[in-house]
Amino acid sequence: MPQGMFDDIAVSPTQMRREEDLVQRVLRSFDGTPNPRTKAIMQAVTRHLHALVREVRLTEAEWETAVKFLTDAGHITDARRQEFILLSDVLGLSMQTIAINNQELENATEATVFGPFFVDNSPCIDLGGDISGGASGKAAYIEGSVVDTEGNPVPGARIEAWEADDTGLYDVQHADGGTYGRAHMFADEHGQFRFWGLYPTPYPIPDDGPVGRLLRAVDRSPYRAAHLHFMVTAPGWRTLVTHIFVANDPLLAADSVFGVKASLVKEWTHHEASETTPDGRDLHGRPWARTRFDIVLAPDASMR
Amino acid sequence: MPQGMFDDIAVSPTQMRREEDLVQRVLRSFDGTPNPRTKAIMQAVTRHLHALVREVRLTEAEWETAVKFLTDAGHITDARRQEFILLSDVLGLSMQTIAINNQELENATEATVFGPFFVDNSPCIDLGGDISGGASGKAAYIEGSVVDTEGNPVPGARIEAWEADDTGLYDVQHADGGTYGRAHMFADEHGQFRFWGLYPTPYPIPDDGPVGRLLRAVDRSPYRAAHLHFMVTAPGWRTLVTHIFVANDPLLAADSVFGVKASLVKEWTHHEASETTPDGRDLHGRPWARTRFDIVLAPDASMR
Secondary structure, X not given: OOOOOOOOOOOOHHHHHHHHHHHHHHHHHOOOOOOHHHHHHHHHHHHHHHHHXXXXXXXXXXXXHHHHHHHHHHHHOEOOEOHHHHHHHHOOHHHHHHHHHOOOOOOOOOOOOOOOOOOOOOOEOOOOOEOOOOXXXXXXXEEEEEEEOOOOEOOOOEEEEEOOOOOOOOHHHOOOOOOOOEEEEEOOOOOEEEEEEEOOOOEEOOOOOHHHHHHHHOOOOOEEOOEEEEEEEOXXXXXXXXXXXXXXXXXXXXXXXXXXXXXXXXXXXXXXXXXXXXXXXXXXXXXXXXXXXXXEEOEOHHHO | OOOOOOOOOOOOHHHHHHHHHHHHHHHHHOOOOOOHHHHHXXXXXXXXXXXXXXXXXXXXXXXXXXHHHHHHXXXXXXOOEOHHHHHHHHOOHHHHHHHHHOXXXXXXXXXXXXXXXXXXXXXXXXXXXXXXXXXXXOEEEEEEEXXXXXXXXXXXXXXXXXXOOOOOXXXXXXXXXXXXXXXEEEOOOOXXXXXXXXXXXXXXXXXXXXXXXXXXXXXXXXXXXOEXXXXXXXOOEXXXXXXXXXXXXXXXXXXXXXXXXXXXXXXXXXXXXXXXXXXXOOOOOOOEEEEEOOEXXXXXXHHO
């Protein structure tokens, strides 16, 4: 019997048996499923969803609200907006799926949510190049290394980086159709990398749909802690999808999608326009920030 | 720990703690919800959905399949098609919600699914009239009584009846925009009622969308046992939404929405065209069927 079930509502033994009989009938309806994994998942879906509606003693009006919520989420979803991913995100289900599929391996860098703003075919930059592509925000220099769990460099690892501008929007959220705030590069023969980008800005997830209404109903903020996305791939290594965050960002403890992990929070230093940049780049009188992200890739489980 | 969890996949204590920590963080994010019922529901949704994904060790590809399934269900849903209700139906969640909200009360008639084919403002017929409105199928005479749980008649109870024709379609599924196979009437001063309709025909739920694909993947039939819908209302009594079924219908044990209850399965007698009808109606040479449905209404809980 799930925790909390029937705590405060009197349900007769006859009624409990009737409800349990229905659960068993639904479970048996999946007995003939040819694929054993599909069968196990559908029977688990049945057990957990029936336990949910029985525990809360769901009313018919609440059931209608749930149907309407899912319908609205479906209707706002299109090629540029994915409300079901947002829903999974704000319920922590995206992070839980990532946790399940990226179990901690020794000192490998931790993963976090992929998010809906990655796009294929980002520009390729040389090491030390600029991913911002003219997007607005404070300049930032990011450098680091890519090594394996034994400390050996991973030369040539492909590093994708993408981020919002200082208005809190990604390029794909702007109407101009441009590509900026994203690029990929390859680590050098020592596994080292460096690039210029933007100091991260916090922003809200899209909150003009049913997920936004849900967050308001539960008095939760739609804001994400400021972050810079990374995806790091190299043949023979587990693909790493992660972010880096900003130390002391007040949103770290209240990230709307539960994406923050302590190991991913980085110190950033801030520098006046007059200070010389690490690689001598001329920022034309702009101040700049700087941080370091040392990446550890886990072995690809499928190749062990 | 939910039943079956971690049975066959090794998950380290560190990993379990990491996953459980995430569940606790998501639960706490709802702590500030102003409405206590909303808070309880969202925390229960969180607990049960996280237990589900952890128990099955959901892969990232399966998570994507779930997002696509919900998206497709949203996109096929419109004013005439409700895929999320179908999904709730085939998972037995509609029947479970009905069971929870219509706990058996003494000898009151049992409820079953409402279905998506009810429409407001059906034609009103006199007792003994015909609900079929010209829809095709075998004529059937249905009579019965409406009483309370102590056996007292409920005069004037409003009885709505609706059903598919013998092609398995409701009027709203035909393209002609007509209204047929549905009507309402009022019980007489003794709580008695009688009408002509159609002998029920089994039919599949709409299976050309994601729910149909799901049923095929799990080798389940989309067919519903043959039935005739009723909704009975009277001031002071709990609204009864139910069906009657046909004894010996082979689909009774395999109804795709789990709507069958033994008490709702009725014997129907079959009669030659030459036999005189109970009320002397001239069927112009058609054979006919006959059954009886005695209805017992429960008191309206809100008025106790």
